[in-house]
Amino acid sequence: MKKSELRKEIKNRKRQFTSQQLSELSFVVVMRLLAHQRLKDAHTVMLYYSLPDEVYTHTLVDALLASGKRVLLPRVTGEGTMELRCYTGPQSLEQGAYNIMEPVGEVFSDYAQIDLAVIPGVAFDRQLNRMGRGKGYYDRLLPQLGCAYKIGICFDFQLVESIECEEHDIRMDEVIAGKN
Ligand SMILES: Nc1nc2c(c(=O)[nH]1)N(C=O)[C@@H](CNc1ccc(C(=O)N[C@@H](CCC(=O)O)C(=O)O)cc1)CN2
Numbered sequence: 001m002k003k004s005e006l007r008k009e010i011k012n013r014k015r016q017f018t019s020q021q022l023s024e025l026s027f028v029v030v031m032r033l034l035a036h037q038r039l040k041d042a043h044t045v046m047l048y049y050s051l052p053d054e055v056y057t058h059t060l061v062d063a064l065l066a067s068g069k070r071v072l073l074p075r076v077t078g079e080g081t082m083e084l085r086c087y088t089g090p091q092s093l094e095q096g097a098y099n100i101m102e103p104v105g106e107v108f109s110d111y112a113q114i115d116l117a118v119i120p121g122v123a124f125d126r127q128l129n130r131m132g133r134g135k136g137y138y139d140r141l142l143p144q145l146g147c148a149y150k151i152g153i154c155f156d157f158q159l160v161e162s163i164e165c166e167e168h169d170i171r172m173d174e175v176i177a178g179k180n
């Protein structure tokens with residue numbers, strides 16, 4: 001399936017769920033992530049602040065911050081480019097591009113310090129390939145991350161057999177959904 005067709009297909013699958021259902025499905029994914037040794041061991045974690053159609057992370061980022069971890073979130077800086085900033089609490093967020101809430105705190109550029117990167121995706125396949133929203137934001141950032149362990153998170157209906165991958169696509173180290 002072409003990437004554009006797959007994006008439509010996933011959109012259709014998402015439409016079958018209410019936001020309440022997506023929130024319940026998110027809970028299972030987040031609990032699995034919280035139980036993961038890589039997360040327990042991590043000091044510096046790159047996350048994302050979820051949009052309504054993504055695995056819900058707002059409570060997760062607060063819990064990780066409260067547990068003493070350094071939490072980094074992306075902030076869009078231009079066409080296909082983003083930087084990372086430290087998340088210091090909900091008061092430090094401002095609405096940015098695509099209506100995403102983004103941190104206004106300190107810019108974080110020491111990517112070698114990132115232990116774990118938790119990455120959203122429109123779909124993931126069995127070979128740990130990821131398909132994003134098609135603008136290349138993560139494609140450009142991920143090669144800079146060095147040795148961070150990369151976990152893609154998604155709902156079960158976002159797991160697909162195969163995604164046509166391109167040379168620049170960076171594979172995940174692991175994908176966590178509801179029951180894979
Ligand atoms: N929560 C979250 N934050 C993120 C991302 C993400 O996927 N999720 N990004 C990961 O890249 C970057 C922002 N990139 C984005 C790219 C497209 C759309 C989006 O809503 N696209 C619409 C199409 C709209 C259009 O074409 O203009 C869509 O997918 O329906 C959102 C974020 C950085 N921050």
Ligand SMILES: Nc1ncnc2c1ncn2[C@@H]1O[C@H](COP(=O)(O)OP(=O)(O)OP(=O)(O)O)[C@@H](O)[C@H]1O
Pocket residue numbers: 080130131132133134135136137138139140166168169
């Ligand atoms: N490292 C890169 N440098 C420059 N352009 C890139 C790079 N990676 C991807 N692109 C370009 O970005 C666009 C989107 O790529 P792709 O469809 O792989 O995005 P995606 O992985 O679905 O989205 P995202 O990374 O935003 O979640 C393509 O036009 C691609 O050529």
